[in-house]
Amino acid sequence: MKFDNIIIGGGLSGLTCGIKLAEQGRKCAIVSSGQSAIHFFSGSFDLLSQVDEQEVKNPLETMNSLPETHPYKRVGLENIAGLADEAPQLLDRAGLNFSGQANHNHFVLTPMGTMKPTWLTLDDFTRFEQKDTFPWKQAVILNFTGFLDFHTLFIKDGLTRFDVKVQIKDIAMEVFEAIRRNPSEMRSTNIAKKFDKGNVIDEFAQKVNELSEDAEVAILPAVFGLFNKTVAAELKKKIKKPLILLPAIPPSVPGIRSQILLRQRFQELGGTYFLGDNVEEGTFGNKRLLDIKTYNHGDIKLEAEQFVLASGSFYSKGIVATPDKLYDPIFGLDIDGDSDRAQWFDEKIFNDQPFMRYGVKTDKHFRALMSGEPIENLYVAGSVLGGANPLKEGSGAGISLLTSLHVAEQILMAS
Ligand SMILES: Cc1cc2nc3c(=O)[nH]c(=O)nc-3n(C[C@H](O)[C@H](O)[C@H](O)COP(=O)(O)OP(=O)(O)OC[C@H]3O[C@@H](n4cnc5c(N)ncnc54)[C@H](O)[C@@H]3O)c2cc1C
Structure with a gap:
């Protein structure tokens, strides 16, 4: 050939x-x-x-x-x-x-709750211009019940150093129950596949809106858009508070x-x-x-x-x-x-x-x-x-x- x-x-x-x-x-x-x-x-x-x-x-x-x-x-x-x-x-x-x-390097928030300088950031993620400040004072970190690949306590620890008041909450939804029963199935790519189908987004956004009512910003694991690249953007439109996605343990869905x-x-x-x-x-x-x-x-x-x-x-x-x-x-x-x-x-x-x-x-x-x-x-x-x-x-x-x-x-x- x-x-x-x-x-x-x-x-x-x-x-x-x-x-x-x-x-x-x-x-x-x-x-x-x-x-x-x-x-x-x-x-x-x-x-x-x-x-x-x-x-x-x-x-x-x-x-x-x-x-x-x-x-x-x-x-x-x-x-x-x-x-x-x-x-x-x-x-x-x-x-x-x-x-x-x-x-001119900008900054991104890491899964350790710290700021890291970088060059190009994918539009799923949030760019910051300052490394010593975090623009919000009240944050809620939301995780899927049973998802072990997102280390919320590390993020909370890091953000506390920016004087941010942080709450950690879980989101449970019927649609994730089948994969949650087996911890090895509760991985970022399997969660992403549920969102790719499209019919989960509205219910999920509603839950996020309820859980983030008393926060200024919501933080979620980056598990959106495996085959459907519009999912993260759609969620950002439907969620009322600014949304920060942070990398979870690999495999990386955006990757x-x-x-x-x-x-x-x-x-x-x-x-x-x-x-x-x-x-x-x-x-x-x-x-x-x-x-x-x-x-x-x-x-x-x-x-x-x-x-x-x-x-x-x-x-x-x-x-x-x-x-x-x-x-x-x-x-x-x-x-x-x-x-x-x-x-x-x-x-x-x-x-x-x-x-x-x-x-x-x-x-x-x-x-x-x-x-x-x-x-x-x-x-x-x-x-x-x-x-x-x-x-x-x-x-x-x-x-x-x-x-x-x-x-x-x-x-x-x-x-
Ligand atoms: C785990 C990890 C995570 C990283 N994350 C980041 C990040 O988030 N941001 C960042 O800026 N940098 C990151 N880096 C740095 C990384 O080196 C670069 O970002 C870049 O992706 C490397 O690309 P590459 O194509 O040179 O090599 P690789 O991505 O390693 O690709 C090499 C490819 O060659 C193939 N290959 C090897 N041998 C053969 C063979 N004999 N025959 C056929 N195919 C073969 C492999 O299967 C693989 O697909 C990361 C590095 C690692 C190791």
Whole structure:
């Protein structure tokens, strides 16, 4: 099977790279073995939230101080602002409405009741401009009876530090009784499915209105709109008080919806999405990747002019660590990491962990290196790249989005 471009990995990076290429008329395929980090999505995409233990106010400006090996520096700061404008527009065309600016972090309330700086926030969630104040003095946190994945006491604790008077109340409705009888069924996605059908919204909104009568703001878990993206907006219209949705324990309902919408957009543009297929190896010749072999396709090789490796970091097995080595399990590409295992981690768990910066080595065009030589048509994007600690910096989605759009541009320019 032949394509113009094949992308390995269907996470945020692979999907946005595929969409950009397909929008430019490329015949693309994405091969993805499974779920991605989007299933754990908090509701916001971070660009750069912290550098040298200092909170970042203006990510674009602060990027100047990053090391030359950081993916943002390697994309080139002259390109970053344009790509950061392009990213929300691409997401918007997929039906995902995000707001925020790359030169000014805003804040979101976390499930710990604290404020966190971020770049782009999905419109289900509430943006705040101040981190030290909460705009309301009386809040009610509402949870579904028997839903264990929403930790109301943490939220209450956090909000109390803003001098907010907080009540916690439960909502019981007949429609949730069947899933409530089995605690393993009482999960965010099953609750969301009940709302997707549409006939629950009015009764639920009425209950929320009754329970939030003596509060200024209502807080609920973000379990709305799995397949039906209008649910959260409809609820906000019907609930009389301002409504704040907070992430529950994964799987994330807004995250799964985002993944579905991105995949739909890619397929509507003519892209082919091979779900649940694992890329096992590739054939190389003349410093080029000629084809890839996947588990499901067996002997039917997949060929392309250019390939993109967007297989994620350790979490998605884009890179693997065993007691004696770090490696890319598909091609055995060069890894930017320490060969001495003792240097991989810091015993103090909250310190900057060196292994978080490890990833596949590339040249300046983001082409993968094998034995020190670039593979001419194999590009690398997203969290499989090294050079940053996304957890410490709050830069995960930014790196994934901006490197994938940059790599798509490199491919479009190269052909
Ligand atoms: C659990 C978790 C939650 C996060 N939440 C947030 C957040 O809320 N906000 C934020 O800003 N950042 C967050 N991040 C940071 C995150 O790195 C980025 O946001 C981004 O989603 C990563 O996208 P990616 O496409 O690079 O990798 P991934 O999302 O990891 O996707 C990689 C994909 O490659 C596939 N794959 C791997 N190997 C193969 C193979 N051999 N064959 C075929 N397919 C393969 C995997 O199945 C997966 O679908 C989170 C990270 C993690 C790990």
